[in-house]
Amino acid sequence: MDTGNQFAVFGLCIGVGFVGGALYEVFACLRFLLLRSRGKNKILGGALDIVFFICFACICVFAAYVFRFPDFRVYTWLGYALGGILYLKTLHEIVAFFGKVCYNSITKLIKKAKNREKTLFKRGDTNL
Numbered sequence: 001m002d003t004g005n006q007f008a009v010f011g012l013c014i015g016v017g018f019v020g021g022a023l024y025e026v027f028a029c030l031r032f033l034l035l036r037s038r039g040k041n042k043i044l045g046g047a048l049d050i051v052f053f054i055c056f057a058c059i060c061v062f063a064a065y066v067f068r069f070p071d072f073r074v075y076t077w078l079g080y081a082l083g084g085i086l087y088l089k090t091l092h093e094i095v096a097f098f099g100k101v102c103y104n105s106i107t108k109l110i111k112k113a114k115n116r117e118k119t120l121f122k123r124g125d126t127n128l
Contacts, residue, residue: 017083
């Protein structure tokens with residue numbers, strides 16, 4: 001058993017897991033856009049999860065081919081999981097914060113536009 005580069009492979013697997021966490025953000029955004037208008041559609045949500053895991057598996061296989069990982073080892077899957085957890089604890093929090101800021105600013109702009117329409121409509125009624 002080749003044990004010379006196990007730590008390097010583990011580090012690369014953590015990086016691949018981190019990228020997989022970023023990939024999940026794309027699918028979470030799709031889930032938000034598609035399922036918000038229809039309510040809770042569990043079948044479509046499950047289908048999006050399956051598509052994410054297929055894409056993540058393809059990324060893992062591609063990384064294993066490019067970086068010439070050894071045969072299946074448990075520490076590779078632990079590295080993928082640890083990378084995903086690190087993503088959730090670090091960059092995901094930042095992305096969620098900026099998403100909340102953008103959402104709040106967009107809703108303020110929409111409310112402001114609706115208030116302008118109401119005041120213009122009221123001014124138009126007094127001229128009749």
